[in-house]
Amino acid sequence: MGIQHTKLKELAEKYRAGLCTAEELKQINACYNEFETNGYALPPAEEIDRASREAAQFVIGQIKEQQKESFPEQARYNKHSTLVPVRKKISQFVQYAAAAILLIFMGLGAYYYNLKPVKNTAVHVAQNDLGPGSNKAVLTLSNGRQISLNSAQNGNLAQQGGTVVHKTENGLVAYLVNALPGSPLLNNAAANFNTVTTPRGGQYQVILPDGTKAWLNSLSSIHFPVVFTGNERNVKTTGEVYFEVTKDKSKPFRVSSAGQTVTVLGTHFNIMAYRDEPEIITTLLEGSVRIAKDGQSKTLKPGEQAHVDQDIKVVSTDTEDAIAWKNGLTAFTDADLKTIMRKVSRWYDIEVKYQGNNSGRTFTGAISRRSNLSALFKILELNHIQYSLEGNTLIVKQ
Structure with a gap:
């Protein structure tokens, strides 16, 4: 050479x-x-x-x-x-x-x-x-019933109010709202929350009722209503989740994880909030998000990353590295x-x-x-x- x-x-x-x-x-x-x-x-x-x-x-x-x-x-x-x-x-x-x-x-x-x-x-x-790990997760419905997503057959898995839970051929779960706005079916469904949880060696993708896409890394979870009603879209996560949020200026999208709250209108971002990590790391790829914890708040721009422990520190970063x-x-x-x-x-x-x-x-x-x-x-x-x-x-x- x-x-x-x-x-x-x-x-x-x-x-x-x-x-x-x-x-x-x-x-x-x-x-x-x-x-x-x-x-x-x-x-x-x-x-x-x-x-x-x-x-x-x-x-x-x-x-x-x-x-x-x-x-x-x-x-x-x-x-x-x-x-x-x-x-x-x-x-x-x-x-x-x-x-x-x-x-x-x-x-x-x-x-x-x-x-x-x-x-x-x-x-x-x-x-x-x-x-290596693979696509596997457990879906917990509002009534406590659990479904192993990796072994469940493709097609409709459950009907909750006006929302159908559907497993697609390419191995993801989509929440399809098939009732008209204001329908009693939707109002009833809003009280139902589902949770998707990945084990060690697992990952999975979920399409939420508003069309927002969420990718779960291993040892992660997302908790959400089967339909978003009212003026906000609120979800809770653990572990690491990447979001591509459907834009809706009338309904801010909020993610709560380990005491931190991220508020967005429509954007692409990644949250890592594992218990064994020294800090929560939120990385913004597109749009704008506001990070809040214990009375502090910071707004991120694309290409920035928030490190949250006792304080919120914002640094420039390589976003692709965060979602590798x-x-x-x-x-x-x-x-x-x-x-x-x-x-x-x-x-x-x-x-x-x-x-x-x-x-x-x-x-x-x-x-x-x-x-x-x-x-x-x-x-x-x-x-x-x-x-x-x-x-x-x-x-x-x-």
């Missing part, structure tokens, strides 16, 4: 820290192009150990698969610079791809710095690999190991324990949510983090 592996490690560190010069970015581009031109060829077998080669090949394969499956209509690149997409739509994917390639560079570079590789655990992984989970990726940018593992544990339905000092290091990358847990193992190996999987418990050693 045109750049020495020791130089690649240095460039990777600077890229992750945002300190690359224009010339260094060109070098990274050239290196990525060379990988693509050579069919993502790696150094000769005698130069790196088997574990590193397999890990690098796996990550490269994930990049190529994600490019084909997630962005089939936009996956066209400028032939002179593969890090510059022809269409803006895939810019975030390219960023993840670059980050994954850089993880490979950093892993390979570590061997050229004479760091000892961790013990190859490939056999152990093959025996204990776990599959909805688009099929477990993504992390400058995240410590415990932050990453909290995401992993929810999606793969595992418990995580730690041995040794796991603080200080941060990581950037992405893993397809369709991948088995072994995808994570390979990246851990690349970064010389030891681990073992005992049943459904992942023990991380550092």
Whole structure:
């Protein structure tokens, strides 16, 4: 390759820290192009150990698969610079791809710095690999009846007043209001609340009675009326939920979660309010929202994120990173190991324990949510983090 592996490690560190010069970015581009031109060829077998080669090949394969499956209509690149997409739509994917390639560079570079590789655990992984999560959730009706959405047949699941609960062919639940405004059926239905809950390793999509779309990440829930009446549309959530709210200026849409209230008219935003996270994070992609908690309030603009603990702090952010989970990726940018593992544990339905000092290091990358847990193992190996999987418990050693 045109750049020495020791130089690649240095460039990777600077890229992750945002300190690359224009010339260094060109070098990274050239290196990525060379990988693509050579069919993502790696150094000769005698130069790196088997574990590193397999890990690098796996990550490269994930990049190529994600490019084909997630962005089939936009996956066209400028032939002179593969890090510059022809269409803006895939810019975030390219960023993840670059980050994954850089993880490979950093892993390979570590061997050229004479760091000892961790013990190859490939056999152990093959025996204990776990599959990813899937579309699964439980619907609890107002009368307490519970329906497993992943096993329920497509079609109408329940009739509540003037609202029909319908499971579609593509695996989502839609609330279809088929009564006229002012009808007694609607007034009666307004008193009925439903809850959709996802377990560990589950996700689901719901279309609310007003047409608002809600995507639930694992270990999440949404509680809502089967029809919205009056001057407000109020729902409650736990965990992480992404919303695309139907615009209705006469009826503000309000989301309550962990003591925080988000008020919108029509917008796209994501709320992460897991109990095991240190703060509630609300990310705005489109429109405007107002965040309120304990007498404080802040208004977000697109591209901003609110971090709520004792106070409300607003920062600029990469919005696509916040909703990567909805688009099929477990993504992390400058995240410590415990932050990453909290995401992993929810999606793969595992418990995580730690041995040794796991603080200080941060990581950037992405893993397809369709991948088995072994995808994570390979990246851990690349970064010389030891681990073992005992049943459904992942023990991380550092």
